[in-house]
Amino acid sequence: xxxxxxxxxxxDSGSVLRIQDDESWVEEDKLVFTANxxxxxxxxxxxxxxxxxxxxxIACTLGPERSRQVLKDALSKGADRAIFLHDAxxxxxxxxxxxxxxxxxxxxxQCDLVLCGLQADDTGEAAVGPMLAEELHLxxxxxxxxxxxxxxxxxxxxxLEGGWFRQVETSLPALLxxxxxxxxxxxxxxxxxxxxxxxxxxxLTAADLGIPSTELAPMQTLQRIYVPVKTKExxxxxGAPEEVVAQLVDKLANEAKVx
Numbered sequence: 001x002x003x004x005x006x007x008x009x010x011x012d013s014g015s016v017l018r019i020q021d022d023e024s025w026v027e028e029d030k031l032v033f034t035a036n037x038x039x040x041x042x043x044x045x046x047x048x049x050x051x052x053x054x055x056x057x058i059a060c061t062l063g064p065e066r067s068r069q070v071l072k073d074a075l076s077k078g079a080d081r082a083i084f085l086h087d088a089x090x091x092x093x094x095x096x097x098x099x100x101x102x103x104x105x106x107x108x109x110q111c112d113l114v115l116c117g118l119q120a121d122d123t124g125e126a127a128v129g130p131m132l133a134e135e136l137h138l139x140x141x142x143x144x145x146x147x148x149x150x151x152x153x154x155x156x157x158x159x160l161e162g163g164w165f166r167q168v169e170t171s172l173p174a175l176l177x178x179x180x181x182x183x184x185x186x187x188x189x190x191x192x193x194x195x196x197x198x199x200x201x202x203x204l205t206a207a208d209l210g211i212p213s214t215e216l217a218p219m220q221t222l223q224r225i226y227v228p229v230k231t232k233e234x235x236x237x238x239g240a241p242e243e244v245v246a247q248l249v250d251k252l253a254n255e256a257k258v259x
Contacts, residue, residue: 001055001149002111003046006102007039007074009067010122023224035070038117042178044185045147046115047078053149055112056080060105062090062098071201076188081200089206094218095127101216102128103135104209113154114175118143129177140175141168145182 011017012032020027035043046057059074061067062085071082083105090101106114114136119126126142133140145165146157155169159179188196206213235251237244253259 001049001053001113002109003049003055003057003113003115004106004109004111005039005043005046005057005059005074005079005115006117006128007043007059007061007070008036008117008120008122009033009061009063009070010036010120013037013121019225019227023226024222025225033066033069035073036117036121038119038121038178038180040117040185041180041182042115042117042176043074043077043079044183045178046113047186048183049113049147049149050078058083058109058111060085060102062086062093062101068201072196073188075196075199075201076192077186078192079199082202084201084203085205086203087205087207089213089216092218092221093216094220095125095131096219097216098128099131099135101206101209101211102132104211105204106132106136108209112173114138114173116175116177118177118179126177129175133175136173136175138173138175139170140177141170142177143179144176145179147176147182 010033011026011028012034015031017031018027019025043057043059049055050057057079058081059071059079060083061070065086067086068084071084075082085101085105093101114132116129116132118129120128130140130142141156141158143159144156145159148155150169153169153171154174154176155167156176158166158168160166206216237247239247249259
């Protein structure tokens with residue numbers, strides 16, 4: 001079984017975020033970066049499946065030069081090889097662009113299972129996984145908290161709202177987005193760190209993948225990052241019950257815009 005795992009490098013949750021003067025993004029020069037939490041669980045699930053059933057685990061990330069570290073960590077933990085997507089044309093990709101790039105990589109690999117974290121800790125969009133599955137025409141299950149390999153397929157436990165779960169069976173190849181807490185991610189051993197140095201870490205550009213830059217033009221752009229202004233206003237409604245209800249409905253519909 002060939003398992004592909006996508007890992008994103010994000011600011012550590014303990015980092016202090018400071019917005020740039022032009023409000024285009026946060027100041028990154030003083031941030032500590034680490035692997036996205038749910039991606040770490042996805043990697044561990046891939047390693048557990050490999051140890052139980054055999055196969056190969058390929059880790060992949062896209063980002064600036066510093067992102068290479070998450071691949072080294074994945075190789076140290078047991079991934080067999082890694083692919084680093086590094087190109088200036090990959091800067092400022094939206095979810096659609098990311099899905100197109102990742103799909104091209106996977107098409108060249110012909111893998112059996114694709115694992116992604118549920119969502120990125122920095123943007124929290126939770127969109128790349130399902131969009132990638134659509135690009136690849138693969139069945140997919142989101143918010144997975146348990147996996148079981150079947151003969152020719154996969155059985156997973158999916159988390160729903162309100163504390164509910166359901167069992168889903170799917171054919172392979174397939175894509176899963178993994179929920180944090182599905183397992184206990186391992187630490188890299190000294191032996192693993194030494195072995196990492198001999199494993200393949202391949203760097204690919206847009207030209208290597210045969211993707212024209214015109215296909216990567218973002219469909220959405222980030223306009224501004226700012227701290228919301230905290231405002232509070234207390235309004236007292238007076239009159240008979242019928243009058244108060246009418247005033248309340250009017251304010252909810254025309255001022256708060258929630259009706």
